[in-house]
Amino acid sequence: MIAPMRKSGCVACEECPLRPLDTFREFNDKELAFMREFKTGELRVDGGATILVEGAHSAHLYTVLSGWGFRYKTLEDGRRQILNYVLPGDLIGLQGPVLGEMQHSVEALQPVVLCVFERERLHRLFQNHPSLAYDVTWLAAREESMLDDHLLSIGRRTAAERAAYLLSFLHQRMDALNLNGDVEKRIPITQTHIADTLGLSSVHTNRTLRKLAARGYIRWEPRGCSILKPEALLVLSGWDGIVEKGRPLI
Amino acid sequence: MIAPMRKSGCVACEECPLRPLDTFREFNDKELAFMREFKTGELRVDGGATILVEGAHSAHLYTVLSGWGFRYKTLEDGRRQILNYVLPGDLIGLQGPVLGEMQHSVEALQPVVLCVFERERLHRLFQNHPSLAYDVTWLAAREESMLDDHLLSIGRRTAAERAAYLLSFLHQRMDALNLNGDVEKRIPITQTHIADTLGLSSVHTNRTLRKLAARGYIRWEPRGCSILKPEALLVLSGWDGIVEKGRPLI
DNA sequence: CGCTTACTTGAGTCTGGTCAAACGGGGTGG
DNA sequence: CCACCCCGTTTGACCAGACTCAAGTAAGCG
Incomplete structure (x- = not known):
């Protein structure tokens, strides 16, 4: 399910293929420098693989670099509800560091490439980069809006x-x-x-x-x-x- | 619908009746000092009154001090979906400052008292108080979890x-x-x-x-x-x- | 070639919707 | 004080959208 992650050989944030797209706001050099530092590697998962599991106290959060996935929850008897889809640029796994444990699972629909971040460093992000902290909140508010x-x-x-x-x-x-x-x-x-x-x-x-x-x-x-x-x-x-x-x- | 807000004569954050409750984490003096500064007043609305309207580009956000309300959206033809309920301690209206405009409305079920915050100052919060910025994200993640x-x-x-x-x-x-x-x-x-x-x-x-x-x-x-x-x-x-x-x- | 997964279609059932009417309490104007 | 009205709740009768069961097709894969 999980290929080993490597820091070298993975896309640097300055050259991220997503960043030039119109949807995304421009980052300044300081922000980009932090992002490159914040990103600890990449993770590739196969289609059908589980990226995050409900109940897990995950040590990482991820941003999708490429591929589709979905967030879901299930009832005891197997009934499943898909909550939302995750596409490139989406931050996932925030619930782990913030609330303590994941309340939902995430599964890949295709081969997916993820940027990996350490939950520990999230505090550094909030400490030293208010603009990025605001961005994390922005993303959370956006997710909430989609769920609405x-x-x-x-x-x-x-x-x-x-x-x-x-x-x-x-x-x-x-x-x-x-x-x-x-x-x-x-x-x-x-x-x-x-x-x-x-x-x-x-x-x-x-x-x-x-x-x-x-x-x-x-x-x-x-x-x-x-x-x-x-x-x-x-x-x-x-x-x-x-x-x-x-x-x-x- | 809206009574005038006053800074004097309203509950100071240090004496907030909610804060001592077990559910809430303790704030240190610095955090409390900022909160008292951040809060610009109180707002009282009647039961049945609309607190926030979908589409509005609101200048404020609020925390519920007392009373119940609910968030909702409607379709063109009047079909209504209640998204969640708001109870004392809930932060509402974050979508205004963060995403630009409200994507849902909020209505009071009873007389409700709200702490009023200026959207402008939210940036100061993120600039100067990382722990509180993290808390805002925490609350957004919690809301998302409830919606899930x-x-x-x-x-x-x-x-x-x-x-x-x-x-x-x-x-x-x-x-x-x-x-x-x-x-x-x-x-x-x-x-x-x-x-x-x-x-x-x-x-x-x-x-x-x-x-x-x-x-x-x-x-x-x-x-x-x-x-x-x-x-x-x-x-x-x-x-x-x-x-x-x-x-x-x- | 056989197995599995995804999609399709039919038939019968049932959960939940619509329409309609009535009740009861609280508020209001005469 | 009473009549009236409105809102929230209750109940019945009927209807329909969506579910289950079941079977069958088609494509992909080891």
């Missing part, structure tokens, strides 16, 4: 609206990273993942997605979904879309 | 389990504040609030609650609910309960 949206969706939208919302949401997040600019245009998840995100059964999810496909809004492919009419999905969902500018990249 | 729990509940639990979860959740939060130690033992919400939290209709919520009452787990009172058998509710819900120690009070 998901809650509204699961609680109050119909199955079709929920599906439209989720696909719009993921499409917009991809868009911000230009992941759909080149090769990867597909959202790399199965219908079971969608079902476990929307609080539906996989059978009903399938029927709902087929209707969206019949209308020409999406095309379902093995292990993934292509968005053909993002605007139509957005209208159907009744969602405003993501409001986000100057997102920090820790 | 809610999502699991709405997405994957049955109506009865959801109701049991929500009532357990609110009961535990009351407990931590000793609100049930003295006069107020009731959870001060209507069945419509519960319905809008659980993603159910009010009719079905009523039937579900009556079943819980018939089993002797709860007693419903006008505009409120008393918990008679918290352990039974916890078992029914399949929830672990809140894990929380040394919560900061900003």
